[in-house]
Amino acid sequence: MTRSDVVRRTISRSIPTAGALRREGGGWVLGSVAIGWLLILGARFAVPALVPRLKTAFGIDNATVGIAISMTWITYALMQFPAGVLVDRIGERGLLAASVAVTAASMVAFGLAPAFGVFLLAAALFGLGTGLYGPARATVLSTVYPRNDGAAFGVMLGAGSLGAAAFPLAVTLLADRLGWRLAIASLAPFFLIAGVSLWRAIPRRAVDSDAGESGRERARAVLAAITTRPVAVGVGAATCMLFAFQGLTAFLPAYLVAAKGLSGTTAAGLYALLFISAAVSQSSAGRAADRFGDRVVLVAVTAMSIPPLVALPFVGGLPVLAVLVSLLGVRLAIAPVTNAYVVDVLPEELQGTAWGLLRTCFFLIGATGSTFVGALADAGFFDEAFLALGVITAVAALLYTVLPAR
Numbered sequence: 001m002t003r004s005d006v007v008r009r010t011i012s013r014s015i016p017t018a019g020a021l022r023r024e025g026g027g028w029v030l031g032s033v034a035i036g037w038l039l040i041l042g043a044r045f046a047v048p049a050l051v052p053r054l055k056t057a058f059g060i061d062n063a064t065v066g067i068a069i070s071m072t073w074i075t076y077a078l079m080q081f082p083a084g085v086l087v088d089r090i091g092e093r094g095l096l097a098a099s100v101a102v103t104a105a106s107m108v109a110f111g112l113a114p115a116f117g118v119f120l121l122a123a124a125l126f127g128l129g130t131g132l133y134g135p136a137r138a139t140v141l142s143t144v145y146p147r148n149d150g151a152a153f154g155v156m157l158g159a160g161s162l163g164a165a166a167f168p169l170a171v172t173l174l175a176d177r178l179g180w181r182l183a184i185a186s187l188a189p190f191f192l193i194a195g196v197s198l199w200r201a202i203p204r205r206a207v208d209s210d211a212g213e214s215g216r217e218r219a220r221a222v223l224a225a226i227t228t229r230p231v232a233v234g235v236g237a238a239t240c241m242l243f244a245f246q247g248l249t250a251f252l253p254a255y256l257v258a259a260k261g262l263s264g265t266t267a268a269g270l271y272a273l274l275f276i277s278a279a280v281s282q283s284s285a286g287r288a289a290d291r292f293g294d295r296v297v298l299v300a301v302t303a304m305s306i307p308p309l310v311a312l313p314f315v316g317g318l319p320v321l322a323v324l325v326s327l328l329g330v331r332l333a334i335a336p337v338t339n340a341y342v343v344d345v346l347p348e349e350l351q352g353t354a355w356g357l358l359r360t361c362f363f364l365i366g367a368t369g370s371t372f373v374g375a376l377a378d379a380g381f382f383d384e385a386f387l388a389l390g391v392i393t394a395v396a397a398l399l400y401t402v403l404p405a406r
Contacts, residue, residue, distance in 0.1 A: 036197075041165030043107065043247060066375065069123070071124050077360050080358075083132045088349075096202060097195045099136070105125065150287065162333070237400045241393065247370055285333035298338065310386075343355055
């Protein structure tokens with residue numbers, strides 16, 4: 001980091017976050033990106049809330065449902081690198097608009113799926129569509145809000161958590177009245193509206209044509225960028241957290257029904273509570289990291305995330321479970337801090353490509369979290385699965401303790 005970067009970041013920490021964000025880039029860019037992410041994350045977590053209905057409709061078990069959810073994350077992961085390359089080549093506006101349009105099509109495909117094989121293809125389409133969103137949303141926020149990137153990421157990811165809180169409960173209630181197919185398909189028009197908003201709000205930016213640079217030279221530059229210690233430590237810890245997060249969120253509603261005796265609607269309500277807690281935590285963590293530093297916040301949040309996972313198999317009763325699920329949501333606060341950190345330490349001219357490649361790697365690994373928990377659940381080790389996720393979270397906490405300063 002140059003001397004001017006240090007001065008700029010020091011000054012930014014003394015500015016009230018909301019005012020600083022408005023002065024840097026206005027509200028339209030952040031608002032449009034946040035709404036798009038709200039819809040994507042909301043739709044992503046609506047599917048786990050419907051697991052009991054999907055098992056009945058298609059005659060499948062937990063492990064098979066886990067494969068479908070993993071398929072979403074695998075295709076999402078595979079899109080990260082090409083999407084990152086496209087960010088550096090053509091900019092963010094077209095990618096973000098195309099992402100929500102393809103996601104709208106996947107919502108319709110989910111609703112029309114006559115058999116599980118088609119449902120699996122719809123899950124793949126959903127992953128491909130949403131995969132276009134990840135790298136572009138990060139680079140556009142980092143570019144438009146350079147002084148307060150942690151706060152901007154916190155607002156955007158907090159909005160996504162609100163979607164993740166509201167959509168599963170809303171889809172569950174709608175499915176009770178109209179069936180799960182129509183409940184999912186009804187989300188498609190909202191994605192199309194979001195696409196129009198993104199197209200109008202995101203500014204065009206100059207892109208690097210890389211004239212005179214060979215593919216081999218660029219590959220070397222990207223490899224050098226992603227193998228630095230800050231990137232390796234940050235991404236390694238994030239991979240552990242993502243694996244545990246995916247395993248937790250894919251089966252938490254089903255676990256609350258099967259192991260704790262809750263109704264599907266009550267489980268969906270607690271699932272919503274997890275993401276409401278996450279939304280508050282993400283916004284606070286982004287601001288705290290801009291002010292106090294990344295490592296302090298990441299170690300604190302990750303360490304706080306271990307006890308709730310370990311305690312979950314041993315508690316019962318709605319009030320206690322509500323408190324515990326709220327504490328589980330705090331773990332999502334690492335996302336805005338880690339995203340802002342890793343994007344910032346990457347070379348600006350390679351941010352899209354390098355960030356996309358990194359996201360492909362850690363999302364491919366993280367995608368197996370749902371299959372891991374589903375397989376243990378079918379083998380009669382549902383409780384032990386959550387204990388294992390606690391151990392993996394502890395590994396992330398240890399990695400964050402050695403995270404270098406920016």
